[in-house]
Amino acid sequence: MFESVKYMRCPLIVELGLVLSSSMIKLISSAGFWRPQLRSECLERDTKMAKRILVAIAVIAFLASVVPTFATTTDSATYPPFSVYSFSPDQDDDLAIKVDGSQTVRWPFDYKYLTICKIPVKMKIGMYIRVKDCDDKKIVLVQKDCEDAETVGKTAGDWPCYYGCVSIDILANFTAKIKGDFVDRTSVINSDKWSVSVTPNTIAGDGNYHTVDVCVKTWQAKIEKAAAGDEVSVGNVAIQAKPNV
Numbered sequence: 001m002f003e004s005v006k007y008m009r010c011p012l013i014v015e016l017g018l019v020l021s022s023s024m025i026k027l028i029s030s031a032g033f034w035r036p037q038l039r040s041e042c043l044e045r046d047t048k049m050a051k052r053i054l055v056a057i058a059v060i061a062f063l064a065s066v067v068p069t070f071a072t073t074t075d076s077a078t079y080p081p082f083s084v085y086s087f088s089p090d091q092d093d094d095l096a097i098k099v100d101g102s103q104t105v106r107w108p109f110d111y112k113y114l115t116i117c118k119i120p121v122k123m124k125i126g127m128y129i130r131v132k133d134c135d136d137k138k139i140v141l142v143q144k145d146c147e148d149a150e151t152v153g154k155t156a157g158d159w160p161c162y163y164g165c166v167s168i169d170i171l172a173n174f175t176a177k178i179k180g181d182f183v184d185r186t187s188v189i190n191s192d193k194w195s196v197s198v199t200p201n202t203i204a205g206d207g208n209y210h211t212v213d214v215c216v217k218t219w220q221a222k223i224e225k226a227a228a229g230d231e232v233s234v235g236n237v238a239i240q241a242k243p244n245v
Contacts (some may be wrong), residue, residue, distance in 0.1 A: 083134035098116050129172035129241050132209060139164045140231060146219060158193075165215040168239070174205035175244040180214050185235035187225040194218040195239055202244050212240065 131137075146154040146161035154161055170178065180196035182189070196216050203210040216237060226232050 022059045026134065038153070055139050068172060125173070127172075127174045129170065129174070130174055131239055132169040132171065134168065134239070137166050137168055138231075139166045139214065139237060141216060141218065144217075152217050160223060161217070161219040162221055163215070163217045165213055167211055167213050169209040169211050170203050170241075171209045172203055172240075172241070173204045173207055173208065176203050176205065176241045177201060177244040178203060178212060179240050180216075181238045181240060182216060183236050183238045186233070188222050188232075188234045189218055190220050190222065193220045198239075 005206035048177040107181075141164040144151045144154050144161050144163040146156055146158045148163075151163040170176070178198045178201050180198050182194050182196050185191075185194070194216065195218075196214065199213045199215075200210075201212070203212065214237060228233070
C-alpha cells in the first residue's frame with residue numbers, strides 16, 4: 001500500500017501545499033508512508049520527464065525537416081488547386097507511375113495524358129483526279145498549212161486545215177490514262193475530219209500536278225457554215241481518264 005501511494009505524494013503536496021497548515025504537515029510527516037526525501041524524489045522524476053520531453057521535441061523537429069513539405073498552388077494549368085506534395089517532376093522515386101517501364105508521372109502531383117495504346121485508323125479512299133482551272137482553259141484553232149507535218153500532216157486536198165493546243169495541269173491519286181474527245185461539234189466541223197491528241201497521255205498517281213498538252217486539228221472544215229469572227233465556238237474537248245491497267 002505504501003508503494004501504491006508513493007507516486008501520488010508529489011501531486012498531492014503540490015496541489016494542497018498552499019492550503020495545508022504547518023500542524024497538518026507535521027501530522028502527515030509523522031505518518032508511516034511519509035519519507036523526508038519525497039521532495040528530492042519528485043524533483044529527480046520531474047527532471048527526467050523534462051529531458052524526455054526535450055528529446056521528443058528534438059525528434060519531431062528533425063522529422064519535420066526531412067518529410068516533404070506541403071505547398072499550395074492555384075495554378076490549375078499545372079497543379080490542382082489544393083495542397084500537394086512539392087516533388088520535382090524529374091525526381092524518380094516509388095511514387096512515380098511507370099508506363100511500359102519507360103515514362104514516369106506522379107499522380108496526382110502532375111496531371112498529364114499518357115499514351116497507353118495506339119489504335120490504327122483506316123479510310124476507304126476512292127480514286128481522285130482533277131484538272132486545274134479547267135473552266136479557264138480554251139483552244140483557239142487557227143488555219144495551218146495542211147501539209148505541215150508538225151501540226152496537221154494532211155495533203156493540199158484537205159484544205160482548209162486548222163490546228164490549236166492548250167496546256168493543262170492534272171492531279172490524280174492513281175496512275176491515269178488521259179484522252180480527249182471532240183464533242184458538241186457544230187456544222188463547221190466535218191463529222192470524221194478531226195482528231196484530239198494528249199501528250200503525255202499517262203500521268204503518275206502521286207498526288208502532284210502534271211502538265212499535259214491537248215491539241216485539236218481538223219481538216220476539210222466547212223467554214224461557210226459560220227459567221228466570220230476571231231473566236232467562233234465550234235465545239236468542246238472532253239478530257240477523259242481511266243486507270244492505267
